[in-house]
Amino acid sequence: MTSRSQTNASSPKAASSPKNTSSSWYDHPQYFDMVFRDETADEVEFFQQIFDRYLSRPAKRLYEPGCGSGRLVAAMAAKGFHLTAVDNNPAMLAYLRRRLSRRSLDAELILGDMTTHVCRPLVDAAFCTFNTFRHLVDAESAQRHLRSVAKSLRRGGIYILGFHCIPLDADPDCTERWKASHAGTQVSVTLRVIDFQRRRRLETLRVSIKATKPSGAVQRIRSEFPLRLYTPSQAQSLLASVNDVFEIAGIFDFDCDVDQERVIDEDLTDAVFVLRKK
Structure with a gap:
């Protein structure tokens, strides 16, 4: 199952946690897919x-x-x-x-x-x-x-x-969140716009993933990438x-x-x- 919420960038940050691993979330298709x-x-x-x-x-x-x-x-x-x-x-x-x-x-x-x-x-x-x-x-x-x-x-x-x-009046400060679970693994995904350049027609997104496996082991992934506006x-x-x-x-x-x-x-x-x- 999945759920998603959207907030602005002023939403409170999550509590401190182990250091994220820099990696493309596209290199972890099992989480992307969930x-x-x-x-x-x-x-x-x-x-x-x-x-x-x-x-x-x-x-x-x-x-x-x-x-x-x-x-x-x-x-x-x-x-x-x-x-x-x-x-x-x-x-x-x-x-x-x-x-x-x-x-x-x-x-x-x-x-x-x-x-x-x-x-x-x-x-x-x-x-x-x-x-x-x-x-x-x-x-x-x-x-x-x-x-x-x-x-x-x-x-x-x-x-x-x-x-x-x-839209022309789009708020560039945007955060989306998803949660999903499958076969005992829980995944939380936060997608945040960290750079928005309307004239260059580019925004940069940061995706942060926390995956909690059935064993209790936690994997954290963070990646950034540009998208055309x-x-x-x-x-x-x-x-x-x-x-x-x-x-x-x-x-x-x-x-x-x-x-x-x-x-x-x-x-x-x-x-x-x-x-x-x-």
Whole structure:
């Protein structure tokens, strides 16, 4: 199970504890995965509803760039889809291979670059949700990625792309907290914005993890990384820059409700774009 709360940066700090270990949380896929696994079923149902609505023929081949721990890859493979998944982190792919093996599932896993990888054969649909796209911290990388995904899709195929947008009056001092548990391990995650540069369109996040194992042993991890900032209008401009290969077929939010379509305005903060290849 997972739970999340959001506060501002003035929230009181936790009591003192053993020194954190500097490490990327992406090198610890078991904890990364625990935080988001409860959202998987809703996302899978949403994907299938989107396929039914926007594809002219049944989807068979799927692609996830930046697949991470592969919770969605495994879930979609279990539904009978053929998956291609790309990530640049070997620990994530190793974790995903073990997960697929335990469930007697199969997928094509590639250690590679999501800005340049092109799938062959072509796929019917691709998906990249919950801010992975924002790790591409400049316009050139974002456009290269979108064009490589377009090259991976058959004509009429779709790309489900989800990421947070910020309103013009966004408060840069933000902290989010998650708690999760699985197989006796308790995980607490705190994500804090430690640098916010609107003009450069970059924010730096610090993720702190405390994992308490069934034995009582505690592991602490701290990592920092930049993400690109998008206002709704900046997201719209980016998508307009690739309108020779993609059209916006639909817009939703992170609620994964196909009956609640959105428009691009300043209230669109958790954006899910359905892009159709021309």
